[in-house]
Amino acid sequence: MHYKNMLGYRYPKGPFAMISVYTFTGAAVITSTVFSLLLFLSIDDSPLMKGLFGTLAIIFEAGKFYAWYEFGERRAHKNYTGAITSLIFYLVLAAISIGGSVGGINSATNKAQSVIAIEQSKVLAYDRQIESIEKQIQLNNLAAEKYIEMERIATGVTRIQKQNNQLREQQIRLAAERDALPPVAQGSAIGLINSLADAFNVSTQIAQLGLVVFLSILLDLFAAFFVGVIGEELRFRRFYEHFGEIALTPHVMAMPVGFIEHKPEEDVVYSQRHQESEETTPPLTLAENVEKSVRDGVITCSKKAVAKHFMLAADEVDALFEQMMEAGVIAKKANHHYYLAPSVQA
Known part of the structure; x- marks a missing residue:
């Protein structure tokens, strides 16, 4: 604990700072726990197994952050063997948590992409129907040319023209139905994945994997940072209760150099x-x-x-x-x- 050099300017954090720190920490811990639950709950469909795996995910998440807090405590007391043990526990549990976060974020991203794929498949189905009708019209035109060469315009060509008119009407109707479909709503996450894939010249699957791994690691680091801030603040408050009030006396700190106090x-x-x-x-x-x-x-x-x-x-x-x-x-x-x-x- 190295607070002796801080006593000239270090004070305990105020209520606003501590409320902010606890809020950020709680949000990060809950988010990480939810993502881990998404992975562990998908392992088995049995209600009993879901309950067991869900409890396991919560234990891992709580143990991970407590191990990080314990790492700071033991390092502050120069118990380096205990600090290394706590760090190993944290790294193991963090790897499990990051895997759960990757699975949870990846599942949500895949669901969004599947919705987009379904909407796009509807448009492609209309395009294929319109294209097949166009090919049928072209074949009818070739047949009409044959009938013209055979001088059977009154019988063959008239029938083909009537059929082509019906096909054109069907084609126009399909195009109108296709254009009436709602536009495919592409979420910001999907847009970011496509942009990353284009920027790094990789497939969308690789870009998606890289993004979810980065977000999962960032989430764990964010939560660990604020857990460390809370631990450091608690240690400083304990130290401040013993020595801080004397060392931080305003009368002592405010005396200028060379000041001689008048005493009765x-x-x-x-x-x-x-x-x-x-x-x-x-x-x-x-x-x-x-x-x-x-x-x-x-x-x-x-x-x-x-x-x-x-x-x-x-x-x-x-x-x-x-x-x-x-x-x-x-x-x-x-x-x-x-x-x-x-x-x-x-």
Whole structure:
């Protein structure tokens, strides 16, 4: 935890900032969970299996973000082994979540493309019918030419012309029905996929896969970032409660360089006496402070309590306890619990 360099300008975030952070985090977590549910619920159609797979998806999502929060906590306390373990758990669960998000987004995109394909197939069906009628008219015209060469205009050509007129009317009717169809509504996502395919000269399937993978990874990173922001803010608030109010006193921060504060005569005399008493009484060491706190009942004689109360890292607490055991201040029971030595308690 490196807040000592921040105490000159760092304050806890206000209500608006925290509401915004929690809102963004909640939206990202819910969206990621929904996409994972879309994938896991499609595995089996049985209601029981749907419930089990849905619960599994929610557990994976919740565990993923808690693992990331725990990674920040352990790294802040310099527990690097635990931080690496939490990071591995997060990466595994994030890979599963990204796969679920890819499946969910891809399913929604495929559904939109299938709707467009159905509408386009209707237009193509009308085009094929109109084209077949046109070919039939051309064949009739060839037959009419043969009848003209055979000088059978009154019988053959008249019948063919009448048939062609009927075909033309049918062709006009089909064209009117085709033009009356509503235009194919292309969503922005489909348009983006087509644009990416044209820009990178790839197929629409590859462009679609690349887009959904990018969006899925971006969603997880977005959620992880805000979870990290919440964890950092909670750690800072705990630190601020212990040391921030003293270090951030406006009177201390606002004093200009070289400022000499005027003090009443009584305060000067009290300050001189207090300074003389401090000079005669040497300051307590860290081990002595720990011993005094345990003896006074402020904290228990445990590494966790000492680390939390004195804001120490794990390796610093280990070294301190070894030093105090060598000095005979504390001792260890058979169950590895620490206690003040009898001579010290007396």
